[in-house]
Amino acid sequence: xxxxxxxxxxxxxxxxxxxxDVNLSTLSAFFTDNSNYRHRILQISDTExxxxxxxLDILIDEKHLNSQLLQLNLDAINEDTVMECLSTMGSxxxxxxxxxxxxxxxxxxxxCLVQGxxxxxxxxxxxxxxxxxxxxxxxxxxxxxxxxxxxxxQTNLAMIYRRLKTPYLKTKKYTIGSxxxxxxxxxxxQHLVDKMVLAEFERRxxxxxxxxxxxxxxxxxxxxxxxFTPFPQIAMTERPDRIVAAxxxxxxxxxxxxxxxxxxxxxxxxxxxxxxxxxxxxxxFANVTRALRILALVISLLxxxxxVALTTFHQEMLPTPLLLTFSAAKSGVPFPTFIEALIMEIxxxxxxxxxxxxxRTVGQTISIVGALVIGEAAVQSGIVSRPMVIxxxxxxxxxxAIPAFNAAIAFRIMRFPIMFxxxxxxxxxxAICSLLLILHVSSLRSFGAPLLSPVAPMHWRSWxxxxxxxxxxxxxxxxxxxxxxxxxxxxxxxxxxxKE
Amino acid sequence: xMLWDRRFVAYAFxxxxxxxxxxxxxxxxxxxxxxxxxxxxxxxxDQDTNxxxxxxxxxQPTSKGxxxxxxxxxxxxxxxxxxxxxxxxxxxxxFRASKKLFWFHNRIFIISRDAxxxxxxxxxxxxxxxxxxxxxxxxxxxxxxxxQILKTKPETQDLVVNELFGMIRNQDETxxxxxxxxxxxxxxxxxxxxxxxxxxxxxxxxxxxxEPVLALHGSALLQKGTFVNWLSSDETAIVRLLxxxxxxxxxxxxVVKDQEHDFDSITAQVAIKSRKIRSYFVGDQPEMDIYxxxxxxINELKHNQTANQMNIPAxxxxxxKSIQQNFQHxxxxxxxxxxxxxxxxxxxLYQHHPNKWKQIQPKWNTVFEKMPxxxxxxxxxxxxxxxx
Numbered sequence: 001x002x003x004x005x006x007x008x009x010x011x012x013x014x015x016x017x018x019x020x021d022v023n024l025s026t027l028s029a030f031f032t033d034n035s036n037y038r039h040r041i042l043q044i045s046d047t048e049x050x051x052x053x054x055x056l057d058i059l060i061d062e063k064h065l066n067s068q069l070l071q072l073n074l075d076a077i078n079e080d081t082v083m084e085c086l087s088t089m090g091s092x093x094x095x096x097x098x099x100x101x102x103x104x105x106x107x108x109x110x111x112c113l114v115q116g117x118x119x120x121x122x123x124x125x126x127x128x129x130x131x132x133x134x135x136x137x138x139x140x141x142x143x144x145x146x147x148x149x150x151x152x153x154q155t156n157l158a159m160i161y162r163r164l165k166t167p168y169l170k171t172k173k174y175t176i177g178s179x180x181x182x183x184x185x186x187x188x189x190q191h192l193v194d195k196m197v198l199a200e201f202e203r204r205x206x207x208x209x210x211x212x213x214x215x216x217x218x219x220x221x222x223x224x225x226x227x228f229t230p231f232p233q234i235a236m237t238e239r240p241d242r243i244v245a246a247x248x249x250x251x252x253x254x255x256x257x258x259x260x261x262x263x264x265x266x267x268x269x270x271x272x273x274x275x276x277x278x279x280x281x282x283x284x285f286a287n288v289t290r291a292l293r294i295l296a297l298v299i300s301l302l303x304x305x306x307x308v309a310l311t312t313f314h315q316e317m318l319p320t321p322l323l324l325t326f327s328a329a330k331s332g333v334p335f336p337t338f339i340e341a342l343i344m345e346i347x348x349x350x351x352x353x354x355x356x357x358x359x360r361t362v363g364q365t366i367s368i369v370g371a372l373v374i375g376e377a378a379v380q381s382g383i384v385s386r387p388m389v390i391x392x393x394x395x396x397x398x399x400x401a402i403p404a405f406n407a408a409i410a411f412r413i414m415r416f417p418i419m420f421x422x423x424x425x426x427x428x429x430x431a432i433c434s435l436l437l438i439l440h441v442s443s444l445r446s447f448g449a450p451l452l453s454p455v456a457p458m459h460w461r462s463w464x465x466x467x468x469x470x471x472x473x474x475x476x477x478x479x480x481x482x483x484x485x486x487x488x489x490x491x492x493x494x495x496x497x498x499k500e
Numbered sequence: 501x502m503l504w505d506r507r508f509v510a511y512a513f514x515x516x517x518x519x520x521x522x523x524x525x526x527x528x529x530x531x532x533x534x535x536x537x538x539x540x541x542x543x544x545x546d547q548d549t550n551x552x553x554x555x556x557x558x559x560q561p562t563s564k565g566x567x568x569x570x571x572x573x574x575x576x577x578x579x580x581x582x583x584x585x586x587x588x589x590x591x592x593x594x595f596r597a598s599k600k601l602f603w604f605h606n607r608i609f610i611i612s613r614d615a616x617x618x619x620x621x622x623x624x625x626x627x628x629x630x631x632x633x634x635x636x637x638x639x640x641x642x643x644x645x646x647x648q649i650l651k652t653k654p655e656t657q658d659l660v661v662n663e664l665f666g667m668i669r670n671q672d673e674t675x676x677x678x679x680x681x682x683x684x685x686x687x688x689x690x691x692x693x694x695x696x697x698x699x700x701x702x703x704x705x706x707x708x709x710x711e712p713v714l715a716l717h718g719s720a721l722l723q724k725g726t727f728v729n730w731l732s733s734d735e736t737a738i739v740r741l742l743x744x745x746x747x748x749x750x751x752x753x754x755v756v757k758d759q760e761h762d763f764d765s766i767t768a769q770v771a772i773k774s775r776k777i778r779s780y781f782v783g784d785q786p787e788m789d790i791y792x793x794x795x796x797x798i799n800e801l802k803h804n805q806t807a808n809q810m811n812i813p814a815x816x817x818x819x820x821k822s823i824q825q826n827f828q829h830x831x832x833x834x835x836x837x838x839x840x841x842x843x844x845x846x847x848x849l850y851q852h853h854p855n856k857w858k859q860i861q862p863k864w865n866t867v868f869e870k871m872p873x874x875x876x877x878x879x880x881x882x883x884x885x886x887x888x
Contacts, residue, residue, distance in 0.1 A: 228505055323532075329563060331563055332563065336531055
């Protein structure tokens with residue numbers, strides 16, 4: 001284990017020495033077996049003192065570095081003027097220990113070591129490839145800004161800054177992950193944010209324990225209020241316009257380097273049913289779409305269960321002509337309705353899963369096979385009845401109509417237990433399940449804010465803001481034009497204590 | 501952050517408890533391909549054997565073929581069984597039925613005249629007790645065997661039951677017949693002083709056909725759980741105008757033959773604008789004032805030229821007079837000939853003079869026979885038709 005012992009030795013010599021050679025050997029020990037670590041020693045002629053630079057060649061723009069070095073008047077550099085000279089190359093950071101230098105090198109910068117100085121100078125000069133700003137693939141709109149976040153936190157932050165040109169916009173930087181040292185930024189508007197939520201957020205993020213932070217979901221998992229519920233309590237988006245709207249409502253947004261998914265804290269359940277385009281179209285249309293989404297939610301949760309319950313327990317609830325149609329379709333089908341529903345649902349879920357994971361080029365095949373299997377072949381071979389195909393297809397479409405993917409999958413999962421109960425107890429079971437589900441969701445909180453607010457607890461006035469869309473002229477507006485969702489923050493204190 | 505939520509455990513237990521119900525409740529499952537859907541039921545009584553017979557008209561839909569052009573077909577099954585009671589006959593029906601009989605979608609009950617005369621109380625009790633029978637199903641009385649009615653081949657390609665249902669629905673336009681629901685039948689039969697009417701279904705062979713077809717014709721009068729008499733179509737229309745709770749729904753057509761005026765023959769379609777019935781007592785004798793305000797559309801005139809503006813008051817007068825006479829005729833017939841109060845006068849007295857009603861209720865039949873009823877008709881011609 002020579003590498004480890006070298007690293008340990010390097011850590012022991014944490015502070016930078018006046019000797020460039022000593023510093024370079026310490027750093028080399030740090031980066032043993034790392035082929036991308038480079039260092040160069042530049043002699044400064046008249047003083048015989050040395051200037052060394054070190055970097056990770058794959059992270060920085062080497063060409064740019066070379067041209068910068070050429071422009072540098074090496075003769076003018078001495079212990080006193082080094083800072084002055086380097087600042088022409090970019091913003092200079094000063095380091096006094098090797099650990100910090102190593103971290104800086106990983107953040108795409110180069111380090112300057114000067115003979116006789118007990119500090120090192122770092123200048124960021126990133127040169128790695130990143131994905132450009134592209135149109136959002138998961139949250140597309142017809143009208144509205146097209147750009148979406150990418151994997152680089154600086155680009156993402158810039159997109160927010162460009163949209164909110166106010167000194168009230170504050171960012172707090174955290175570094176999370178003992179191995180990944182991932183940059184996390186919490187952004188909020190100082191005059192609108194709820195101070196208690198902010199304090200609670202800081203408390204929770206301080207307790208996060210992670211080796212490697214890759215996706216904001218890992219962070220979400222550790223800072224959310226309830227672990228064992230299928231329902232998400234923190235909304236996620238990759239649209240900057242949505243983030244800006246959230247900031248304007250006094251929420252905190254959390255950006256994680258390396259992922260375009262940005263978290264919104266706190267979240268209300270209604271957020272999962274809203275798309276940013278709701279605010280870009282005329283309000284009549286937006287309200288109708290929102291109503292449709294609520295319907296879609298109910299269908300995606302209860303669709304097959306209701307069909308199973310109605311056709312096996314409560315045939316009297318169906319109109320006679322409809323019953324005759326269902327009955328005709330059912331004749332000759334070998335399975336009980338419930339098994340039929342289960343077969344189709346599983347087939348549909350398989351297809352959906354396969355469709356997501358397959359490479360694009362093969363994706364076409366899956367959709368053709370899926371259409372044949374689910375649409376035609378299943379009915380023709382007499383395994384399932386035609387109405388069942390329609391029910392499953394409608395349910396599938398309905399679950400796609402919920403804008404938030406993380407909420408939609410929760411309903412997708414809940415559909416199955418409800419189906420089982422509907423097959424055993426009919427509409428009565430569905431009613432009990434729905435009741436339990438509503439009770440459960442209304443008990444959930446997102447950073448102290450009841451998830452179901454403003455429905456439970458009831459705030460009629462907030463309905464105009466969070467559930468319906470009314471024209472600006474009718475909407476009660478704050479001085480700044482922003483509107484805060486009315487959370488019930490009063491219990492947050494006790495709540496935090498109880499969690500501890 | 502608390503990882504294990506106590507409420508979650510509670511929910512999990514409730515769910516587990518619900519799972520226990522799985523086995524106990526699954527016997528209630530009735531798969532669609534295991535049921536035979538009863539659409540119409542006929543109830544007969546045979547005088548010679550003193551037995552009841554129940555006939556069901558059921559559908560078992562099946563689909564033929566499995567390709568995209570597959571067609572659904574409805575397998576009809578007409579089954580009947582006899583027994584000492586209606587329920588017993590219904591149970592005997594299960595000897596023949598291959599699937600579970602499912603009564604929830606039964607739309608029409610046909611009761612033969614003999615059954616209505618002999619065992620209406622049992623029938624009503626049967627309809628009332630059976631959980632599967634919908635209170636909105638309609639009841640018709642047939643003058644032949646109910647089985648025969650259900651056996652009759654439908655005139656159109658539709659089902660017999662749909663044909664009958666359509667016929668009943670059409671009667672709102674003419675008021676000449678009707679079908680009352682099981683609920684109304686039960687409620688009305690509970691009142692011993694009042695008679696009530698429901699549709700009469702007959703089989704007749706029209707000239708252009710060789711086989712008999714179904715038709716509605718007037719209504720059947722029932723009282724105290726027994727069949728009393730048939731009423732003609734015209735009488736039914738008048739009774740509906742007088743008693744139908746939904747007065748805006750009923751309309752009827754009168755053909756007025758008037759020799760004295762130039763109009764000669766008028767066909768007028770009338771609808772109720774307002775209906776006021778007032779009862780009062782002169783001494784111990786109740787009296788009734790009935791006031792109708794009709795709107796009227798002229799459908800047909802023998803002499804077109806008579807429908808000009810000048811003649812409208814005269815036209816109104818003639819139609820008014822004729823309608824008034826019709827009313828008087830029906831009321832007189834009910835009082836003197838049939839001697840059954842199916843015009844709901846007793847109900848009216850009970851609602852408006854409850855104390856006096858208590859006194860006259862025991863001798864209501866004799867009081868009803870002698871009760872003076874004054875009918876006033878007002879009528880406005882709304883439209884004389886397109887021909888000017």
